[in-house]
Amino acid sequence: MPMIIDCHGHYTTAPAAHQKFRDAQIAGLKDPTAPVARPGAISDDEIRDTIEKNQLRLQRERGADLTLFSPRASAMGHHLGNEAVSNAWTRVNNDLIKRVVDLYPENFVGVCQLPQSPGVPIANSVGELERCVRELNFVGCNLNPDPSGGHWTSPPLTDRHWYPLYEKMVELDVPAMVHVSASCNPNFHATGAHYINADTTAFMQFIEGDLFRDFPTLRFIIPHGGGAVPYHWGRYRGLADMLKRPPLEEHVMRNVFFDTCVYHQPGIDLLVRVIDIGNILFGSEMVGAVRGIDPRTGHYFDDTKRYIDALSLSSAEKERIFEKNARRVFPRLDALLRARGL
Amino acid sequence: MPMIIDCHGHYTTAPAAHQKFRDAQIAGLKDPTAPVARPGAISDDEIRDTIEKNQLRLQRERGADLTLFSPRASAMGHHLGNEAVSNAWTRVNNDLIKRVVDLYPENFVGVCQLPQSPGVPIANSVGELERCVRELNFVGCNLNPDPSGGHWTSPPLTDRHWYPLYEKMVELDVPAMVHVSASCNPNFHATGAHYINADTTAFMQFIEGDLFRDFPTLRFIIPHGGGAVPYHWGRYRGLADMLKRPPLEEHVMRNVFFDTCVYHQPGIDLLVRVIDIGNILFGSEMVGAVRGIDPRTGHYFDDTKRYIDALSLSSAEKERIFEKNARRVFPRLDALLRARGL
Numbered sequence: 001m002p003m004i005i006d007c008h009g010h011y012t013t014a015p016a017a018h019q020k021f022r023d024a025q026i027a028g029l030k031d032p033t034a035p036v037a038r039p040g041a042i043s044d045d046e047i048r049d050t051i052e053k054n055q056l057r058l059q060r061e062r063g064a065d066l067t068l069f070s071p072r073a074s075a076m077g078h079h080l081g082n083e084a085v086s087n088a089w090t091r092v093n094n095d096l097i098k099r100v101v102d103l104y105p106e107n108f109v110g111v112c113q114l115p116q117s118p119g120v121p122i123a124n125s126v127g128e129l130e131r132c133v134r135e136l137n138f139v140g141c142n143l144n145p146d147p148s149g150g151h152w153t154s155p156p157l158t159d160r161h162w163y164p165l166y167e168k169m170v171e172l173d174v175p176a177m178v179h180v181s182a183s184c185n186p187n188f189h190a191t192g193a194h195y196i197n198a199d200t201t202a203f204m205q206f207i208e209g210d211l212f213r214d215f216p217t218l219r220f221i222i223p224h225g226g227g228a229v230p231y232h233w234g235r236y237r238g239l240a241d242m243l244k245r246p247p248l249e250e251h252v253m254r255n256v257f258f259d260t261c262v263y264h265q266p267g268i269d270l271l272v273r274v275i276d277i278g279n280i281l282f283g284s285e286m287v288g289a290v291r292g293i294d295p296r297t298g299h300y301f302d303d304t305k306r307y308i309d310a311l312s313l314s315s316a317e318k319e320r321i322f323e324k325n326a327r328r329v330f331p332r333l334d335a336l337l338r339a340r341g342l
Numbered sequence: 343m344p345m346i347i348d349c350h351g352h353y354t355t356a357p358a359a360h361q362k363f364r365d366a367q368i369a370g371l372k373d374p375t376a377p378v379a380r381p382g383a384i385s386d387d388e389i390r391d392t393i394e395k396n397q398l399r400l401q402r403e404r405g406a407d408l409t410l411f412s413p414r415a416s417a418m419g420h421h422l423g424n425e426a427v428s429n430a431w432t433r434v435n436n437d438l439i440k441r442v443v444d445l446y447p448e449n450f451v452g453v454c455q456l457p458q459s460p461g462v463p464i465a466n467s468v469g470e471l472e473r474c475v476r477e478l479n480f481v482g483c484n485l486n487p488d489p490s491g492g493h494w495t496s497p498p499l500t501d502r503h504w505y506p507l508y509e510k511m512v513e514l515d516v517p518a519m520v521h522v523s524a525s526c527n528p529n530f531h532a533t534g535a536h537y538i539n540a541d542t543t544a545f546m547q548f549i550e551g552d553l554f555r556d557f558p559t560l561r562f563i564i565p566h567g568g569g570a571v572p573y574h575w576g577r578y579r580g581l582a583d584m585l586k587r588p589p590l591e592e593h594v595m596r597n598v599f600f601d602t603c604v605y606h607q608p609g610i611d612l613l614v615r616v617i618d619i620g621n622i623l624f625g626s627e628m629v630g631a632v633r634g635i636d637p638r639t640g641h642y643f644d645d646t647k648r649y650i651d652a653l654s655l656s657s658a659e660k661e662r663i664f665e666k667n668a669r670r671v672f673p674r675l676d677a678l679l680r681a682r683g684l
Contacts, residue, residue: 150494151493187496187498187543187547188494188543189549192549192578192581196574196577197535197543200539200570201539204531204535205535207534224574225573231567231572231573231609231612232566232605233606234632235534235538235566235606235632238605238633238644239631241634263574264575267575267576270611274606274608274609289577289580289581290576291584292580292584294579301577301579
């Protein structure tokens with residue numbers, strides 16, 4: 001039996017005091033005379049309660065072993081406030097993840113959010129990445145390609161703007177999941193449009209650019225099954241050809257991986273039919289974007305393990321999706337597991 | 343044998359004088375002392391040459407009968423200039439389509455672009471729609487949900503902003519294809535990101551809104567196989583449920599249709615597996631976004647008829663995709679064909 005590693009989980013169920021701090025922080029933006037917001041106390045028991053009733057319960061029910069756990073993506077809200085606000089909020093979020101990991105070290109491994117802020121150099125996020133990896137033993141980060149929250153005012157991910165972060169990612173040997181946050185553009189529903197659009201957009205940027213020539217070992221996970229990309233794989237192969245890029249397998253797919261956050265069997269079937277098994281990492285995004293039960297199956301939409309289990313793949317192939325690819329893409333996770341004899 | 347109706351073709355091969363007019367128009371924006379740009383003469387022979395070598399040749403080679411033909415989508419460029427520029431350019435484009443249709447009435451039926459311009463009321467586009475339908479016998483229009491070209495500054499398609507156009511569409515009984523144009527946001531490659539994102543975005547807007555309660559007979563085609571939607575059909579069913587919307591079949595799919603511009607067999611297989619046959623219209627977008635030959639098949643990526651032909655569907659089901667759905671969604675096309683005894 002492989003270890004079942006879920007590469008995509010967020011702390012969407014954090015104790016109320018956490019959101020209360022955020023609300024105070026945001027309120028403070030409108031009222032400069034208000035005292036600076038301070039995080040309220042959260043006890044270990046409160047954390048245990050929110051985790052055991054939700055992510056840990058679902059891990060057990062669904063048969064997953066370990067989740068790469070990061071702060072709630074929709075709440076990163078890089079577009080709110082300024083750099084100082086983003087810094088304070090990010091640090092509190094990452095520290096909270098660290099507490100979850102310390103309480104349940106066998107079940108969760110940390111992935112950090114970054115203190116991005118529109119117009120602020122990405123170099124200013126490098127320190128927090130380094131702190132989370134070196135001091136908190138996190139194994140990766142979530143990188144927001146659009147800190148403006150749906151206005152897309154930053155340069156493409158292949159622009160040198162982002163290179164200071166990439167240099168540190170390579171040095172630390174950690175990947176990034178490309179993950180936007182909430183949308184403040186009324187055109188884009190967060191989880192129904194902005195997330196999926198960002199996934200698709202990032203992939204096309206990687207086709208257009210030459211990023212992996214400059215950073216041959218840089219690695220990205222594009223979540224939500226790669227956005228629209230596998231469904232339109234012919235389009236992307238054709239566009240790469242029209243743009244005189246090398247085949248996608250060489251040009252992008254040595255460095256880019258898709259998770260399995262696709263919430264129905266036909267979507268997962270397509271993903272596995274089209275994308276090399278070595279590029280697919282098990283993920284569920286639970287407890288996340290879609291929390292209900294599919295009336296057609298009687299199971300949770302986001303119980304993606306069931307869709308993988310149902311595939312007619314060899315056990316070796318499933319082991320790659322569930323465990324081996326994650327250990328390869330997140331070498332610090334692999335080291336951590338090896339140190340435990342796993 | 344069904345009639346093979348391609349619901350998605352653009353005049354991407356227009357004679358050079360057409361682009362020359364556009365270039366002069368754009369140049370005039372920077373130089374107010376320049377004379378107002380006027381369309382250059384284009385002979386029937388020039389039009390024949392560009393059509394017979396391209397769209398008509400490919401229709402014959404691939405076995406299609408008729409294309410719903412509209413101006414080049416990426417060249418609509420609603421973000422360029424102002425309303426007067428958009429008006430002039432749109433009228434010239436639609437008139438050129440009319441000439442193609444008059445030269446090859448059995449092979450092409452017109453679909454118009456609209457003279458949209460950022461910040462301008464959509465009511466100002468109603469006159470051109472009416473002209474194209476009533477005077478030029480066009481059967482539908484292309485509606486750009488983002489005339490800003492990648493900055494997404496208009497309200498969602500479910501907003502009352504758009505209602506004047508919808509009222510006229512209902513009155514004329516013509517559908518719209520939701521189709522963006524070029525992107526002036528460097529994050530979004532036009533055909534690789536902006537198009538697909540817009541498709542996905544529009545669908546999610548329809549889920550969030552209640553547009554079809556106000557307009558029960560309004561119809562949209564979402565091109566490029568519905569963007570990311572069929573691949574993420576479980577996500578959209580789950581989001582509709584979370585947002586307390588009716589099931590998608592009732593809430594959206596009586597009014598929204600997807601074309602088959604998905605450039606590989608696995609994508610088309612998924613589309614047909616997930617989406618009701620009654621919601622799928624044959625389309626190829628040729629000569630369009632992806633012009634090359636797929637080295638894996640030896641055939642053009644955008645020869646989408648081959649993918650439909652390969653499906654294990656009944657001939658009655660294929661007839662719906664190739665002909666009947668298009669005649670239902672475009673009643674004026676049906677009337678036109680019936681008048682010819684077809």
